Amino acid sequence: MKKKILAIVMTACIFVTAFVSTAFAAVNPEIDTEIPVKARFCPGAVIADDSLGEIVLIGNPSSYGWEIKIVGGDWIPYDGEPLDQYDDGALIRYFAANEAGVYAYSNECVISIAHNPIGSYKYDGMYHWRECSECNGQANKGAHTTLDEGMDDAAVKENICEVCGQQRTAQYTGLKAFFAWLMNLITTLFM
Ligand SMILES: [Zn+2]
Ligand SMILES: [Zn+2]
Structure with a gap:
């Protein structure tokens, strides 16, 4: 009888452990949004999270936002500065990352800086x-x-x-x- 109870308890423990670890395992982030491949911004404009439509994130990422890159440069985080300095154009993409350092990126968008x-x-x-x-x-x-x-x-x-x-x-x-x-x-x- 004691053995049977022990077996049931152990089995229950295994199930609970399996369930809990699945639920809390870091899910890799995903970006479920296609942003336009071309966009124009006025000089002095800033890029907001929803500037190119709503960005849908999957996997509860711990950090996310835009990255920007000038032609011949590296991707750097976009910190909300006005776009005047990107007169020659730039590329932007959205990123999402979890605490384990797993990154996901949207497609890239070429931006031009001009009034309409x-x-x-x-x-x-x-x-x-x-x-x-x-x-x-x-x-x-x-x-x-x-x-x-x-x-x-x-x-x-x-x-x-x-x-x-x-x-x-x-x-x-x-x-x-x-x-x-x-x-x-x-x-x-x-x-
Ligand atoms: Zn004139
Ligand atoms: Zn304008």
Whole structure:
């Protein structure tokens, strides 16, 4: 009788041990998400966990997040800094790791850093730009440029910008006129 009880207890112990070790064994992490292979971010944007859709993690990883890599560089953890410094583009991927140091990675995504300009040019006295549909930032920003002499005499005379079609500032025109007058004066007086 005692032997029988002992046998039952031992068998029970074996089952419990087997069950407990299975339940608590470190499950290797997995990332059950396909991220896009190409994405664009505005300059100054940051990559959030859900920037490219919801990331689904399996295996309760102890650490996870984005990694970033410039062309010719190594993968480094992305620490949430604005993306301005990745003007030349970069690769990102999501990682998940457990305490045993087992890593899983998502597919890789090529990111480009640029605004998404919409509509026609806006301008002030000095610059023209197009507004970004996402962040209201100024895309394609540049100083007004005048048409080359001879291309369109009327436009040159009126200081029309060849990009946005607007007249350059009165101040600038005034300054230019002043220098023209000064040069003329110098030429008259000294030559
Ligand atoms: Zn933008
Ligand atoms: Zn312009």
